[in-house]
Amino acid sequence: MSAAPDHKPTFARLSLGDQLGRATPYLLIPALIVLGYFAIGAPTSWLTLTVSGLAMGMMIFIMASGLTLVFGLMDIINFGHGAFISLGAFMGISVLFWLSGWATAASLPLNIAAVLLAILAAMLLTGVVAWGFERVIVRPVYGSHLKQILITVGALIVLEELIHVIWGGQEIFLNRPPTLQGAVTFAGAALEKYRILAVVVGLAIFVALRLVLRRTKIGLIVRAGVQNDEMVEALGYRLKLVFIGVFIAGSALAGLGGVMWALYEQVITAGMGENMMILIFIVVIIGGLGSVEGAFIGALLVGLLQNYVAFLEPKIALVSNIGLMTAILLWRPQGMMPVVKGH
Amino acid sequence: MPDPILRLTDVATDIAQYHILKGVGFEVPRGQVTMILGRNGVGKTTTMRTIMGLWRNKAGRIDFDGTDLSPLSAAERCRAGIGYVPEDMGIFTDLTVAENMTLAALSGPPDAARLDWLFTVFPPLKTFWSSSAGNLSGGQKQMLSIARAMVEERRLYLIDEPTKGLAPAIVSTMVGALRELKRQGASILLVEQNFAVARALGDRALVMDDGRVTWSGAMSELSTDTGLQERLMGLSLEAT
Ligand SMILES: Nc1ncnc2c1ncn2[C@@H]1O[C@H](COP(=O)(O)OP(=O)(O)OP(=O)(O)O)[C@@H](O)[C@H]1O
Ligand SMILES: [Mg+2]
Numbered sequence: 001m002s003a004a005p006d007h008k009p010t011f012a013r014l015s016l017g018d019q020l021g022r023a024t025p026y027l028l029i030p031a032l033i034v035l036g037y038f039a040i041g042a043p044t045s046w047l048t049l050t051v052s053g054l055a056m057g058m059m060i061f062i063m064a065s066g067l068t069l070v071f072g073l074m075d076i077i078n079f080g081h082g083a084f085i086s087l088g089a090f091m092g093i094s095v096l097f098w099l100s101g102w103a104t105a106a107s108l109p110l111n112i113a114a115v116l117l118a119i120l121a122a123m124l125l126t127g128v129v130a131w132g133f134e135r136v137i138v139r140p141v142y143g144s145h146l147k148q149i150l151i152t153v154g155a156l157i158v159l160e161e162l163i164h165v166i167w168g169g170q171e172i173f174l175n176r177p178p179t180l181q182g183a184v185t186f187a188g189a190a191l192e193k194y195r196i197l198a199v200v201v202g203l204a205i206f207v208a209l210r211l212v213l214r215r216t217k218i219g220l221i222v223r224a225g226v227q228n229d230e231m232v233e234a235l236g237y238r239l240k241l242v243f244i245g246v247f248i249a250g251s252a253l254a255g256l257g258g259v260m261w262a263l264y265e266q267v268i269t270a271g272m273g274e275n276m277m278i279l280i281f282i283v284v285i286i287g288g289l290g291s292v293e294g295a296f297i298g299a300l301l302v303g304l305l306q307n308y309v310a311f312l313e314p315k316i317a318l319v320s321n322i323g324l325m326t327a328i329l330l331w332r333p334q335g336m337m338p339v340v341k342g343h
Numbered sequence: 344m345p346d347p348i349l350r351l352t353d354v355a356t357d358i359a360q361y362h363i364l365k366g367v368g369f370e371v372p373r374g375q376v377t378m379i380l381g382r383n384g385v386g387k388t389t390t391m392r393t394i395m396g397l398w399r400n401k402a403g404r405i406d407f408d409g410t411d412l413s414p415l416s417a418a419e420r421c422r423a424g425i426g427y428v429p430e431d432m433g434i435f436t437d438l439t440v441a442e443n444m445t446l447a448a449l450s451g452p453p454d455a456a457r458l459d460w461l462f463t464v465f466p467p468l469k470t471f472w473s474s475s476a477g478n479l480s481g482g483q484k485q486m487l488s489i490a491r492a493m494v495e496e497r498r499l500y501l502i503d504e505p506t507k508g509l510a511p512a513i514v515s516t517m518v519g520a521l522r523e524l525k526r527q528g529a530s531i532l533l534v535e536q537n538f539a540v541a542r543a544l545g546d547r548a549l550v551m552d553d554g555r556v557t558w559s560g561a562m563s564e565l566s567t568d569t570g571l572q573e574r575l576m577g578l579s580l581e582a583t
Binding site: 217220221223224226227228230231232233234235236237238239339340 | 416446
């Protein structure tokens with residue numbers, strides 16, 4: 001038996017081992033990139049594929065970040081998330097068509113302004129729809145995963161049909177604004193401008209989310225709530241209100257991801273979000289339910305692997321991501337950055 | 344008894360289909376330490392959780408300092424002035440000690456003078472201030488759980504088995520801390536199995552059995568009457 005440690009004025013830090021343990025998943029990204037280099041052999045193809053994989057990963061991260069928090073915070077499985085991606089894409093693209101003067105001008109500021117307005121409109125719409133969605137669809141099924149799956153899949157279908165009713169049943173083709181088209185050449189490799197932009201935007205969103213989660217009281221409440229919602233309530237916070245905020249913000253991010261994905265693929269369909277959900281769920285699961293950092297790493301791994309494998313062996317691109325998920329879950333069954341549940 | 348801070352009247356609580364509390368009634372006097380004693384599984388924790396609003400009572404009244412708590416959520420009960428230390432401590436292990444404490448301070452950052460006081464009562468919290476709370480020992484986690492409830496002044500503290508599984512030296516740290524809290528005028532409702540601790544801190548005692556309060560009175564009366572102890576709890580507290 002020992003008494004409490006002596007009063008020391010120093011602040012102990014996390015031990016080195018702890019810090020390394022937390023950082024290990026980050027190291028998987030450079031490891032995969034190096035692995036890709038040797039597997040592909042041709043440096044210019046490798047560079048192009050790497051940028052493209054990072055861009056895809058960043059967009060998947062933007063779409064997955066909200067879902068993982070909703071999952072972690074309230075234990076809600078929301079398949080309807082895919083509909084917010086599609087809804088965001090259609091809203092954003094409608095705004096771009098409406099602002100076609102700006103969107104097709106050969107002027108970077110006008111193009112950026114048009115895209116920003118499209119994103120703003122998409123996030124507004126998905127945010128508002130999410131607010132209603134939480135009240136009508138999600139709130140009645142707290143606590144029952146089976147009901148959540150059934151009702152949110154139903155809602156996904158209804159929202160997709162709604163998109164068909166409003167925007168018609170056909171896919172819509174679009175062109176990226178002129179200054180976001182084309183590629184820059186770097187070290188002999190052609191790097192699409194838009195992909196570089198996607199990487200920058202994804203990084204910015206990640207840094208911003210991390211800052212909010214680590215540096216603000218609301219972030220503290222969210223992180224604590226993911227671990228032990230009951231205790232957060234007992235400490236005086238109405239977690240339901242926080243959750244509604246997270247749900248709206250997460251859905252708005254899905255809307256943002258939808259616009260970015262639309263500009264990437266240059267075609268949109270009502271089912272585009274639903275099609276993304278497999279990759280998004282893989283990312284959320286391998287990242288660790290409720291972990292934004294885990295989702296970030298997971299999304300980049302998925303994006304990179306998808307691009308490398310599609311180049312090397314196109315037939316097994318999707319299978320490769322399921323393989324990645326299996327490998328990671330064998331290594332860390334709760335995902336790369338597991339959130340310890342308090343109860 | 345003049346104006347208790349907390350009064351339960353015929354409180355009944357179900358968990359799933361089970362009737363766990365079957366009409367609990369008692370009062371917690373202001374500025375005193377009231378112990379809840381009783382065998383395992385008789386409903387002590389359920390009583391605490393029901394007061395805190397983590398289980399909803401299906402019947403009865405819970406009056407806290409003149410307000411009926413029934414319509415209030417757990418969060419509102421906390422803001423009404425109740426601090427809670429759950430049996431499982433409820434530490435956020437992914438957060439640092441500092442973040443656990445900051446979260447519990449509802450009106451801005453924790454008060455520096457109060458933190459200094461808590462550091463003198465629980466020195467490890469200062470030592471491990473920036474460390475992950477998940478790395479604390481069991482005793483240190485318990486200190487954090489209590490300090491967290493105390494980071495701002497509350498009118499009533501609900502503390503569920505704070506000495507469970509702790510080494511004797513840490514138990515005496517806990518007793519010292521709770522005594523200090525009481526000296527500052529706080530009212531405390533304390534579930535405790537350790538009889539030495541109960542006797543050292545308790546002003547009044549309630550004994551529970553099978554979802555009811557079967558005895559209440561002065562702690563001194565219970566602690567001197569082994570016959571009463573045996574009748575109420577099936578064993579003499581002296582023996583534990
Ligand atoms: N979540 C739950 N689901 C079902 N039954 C529960 C639950 N929590 C408690 N119970 C039951 O309620 C009864 C009272 O439990 P409670 O935790 O209040 O006892 P206690 O007096 O605190 O016991 P201990 O001294 O072991 O902490 C027990 O029979 C227990 O099995
Ligand atoms: Mg108990």
